[in-house]
Amino acid sequence: MPKRNKKEKQAPNIVIFLVEGESDKIALELPLSNLIFDKFPEYEVRFLLQERQVNNTGDEVEDVDSDDDEDDEELFDEVEYAYGGDITTSSFVTPSNIETKITNRFIMPATKKDGIYPKKIAKIIHIVDLDGAYIPDENVVPYSDEHQGNQKPYYDGEGGRIEAVDVSAIIERNEQKRKNLEHLLTLQEQKIKVKTKSIPYEIYFFSSNLDHFINNDANVETGKKHLADQFMQSYGLDTEEFSKYFFEDECSVGHMGYEESWKFIKENSNSVKRYTNIDCLIRSMTSD
Secondary structure (H helix, E strand, O other): OOOOOHHHHHOOOEEEEEOOOHHHHHHHHHHHHHHHHHHOOOOEEEEEOOEEEEOOOOOEOOOOOOOOOOOOOOOOOOOEEEEOOOHHHOOOOOOOOHHHHHHHHHHHHHHHHHOOOHHHEEEEEEEEEOOOOOOOHHHEEEOOHHHOOOOOOEEEOOOOEEEEOOHHHHHHHHHHHHHHHHHHHOOHHHEEEEOOEEEEEEEEEEEOOHHHHHHOOOOOOOOHHHHHHHHHHHHHOOHHHHHHHHHOOOOEOHHHOHHHHHHHHOOOOHHHOOEEOHHHHHHHHHOO
């Protein structure tokens, strides 16, 4: 077998998926990885959750931005971590620092644990739950009598609204999420800064969330991982069936194109209804 030259050995060949929780990994990791392997067998795929630094009571604390060289193995001191969650609504994350936070919370932990250095990353694909972030403020309302006693927001896709205990907190959360998403959507040449590298980056959505799309229920309280595994068992083991599931669903809007699907989801109360543009990602993987 002929030896590969130095340039070939160093060519970026890792695709990184940034996701919010274990349910996303369970439902999507195998089928999306297989779609990539089918087209690019030399690539590796990694699904990553953010690692947030927390204090001993579980409250998020400001993580220190690392300026270490990307090959430095001493990336973190010993601290406590919480895993997963939505970085666009995470504490201390703003449009001015979200690229650094993505680097520090997703990429650098993977560098330390698995040797995934920025220079090896060919692309970063970010999958987010929209959680109704783009609905009008007046569509965030107090809990109805039916949902009194709940603590988490209730996503009413049919009514195009969010019911909440603290209306002002959800409005503020939505504003933070929108600002961070808008920054990520307007990254120059669709590339994200990771240390000294500019890496191709795309962001896709589920609305209101993953459970809403695959289970038709945006307010699943328990058994999320079990439901995600059921979806994977039904559709994730066969890439054709997986692709068909998204292509044939009338609430898949990726056929509009990447930019148009994002424009659509920002309109009216669409971001709290059952939509996704993951089919746009799948089409890009399966097209010649």
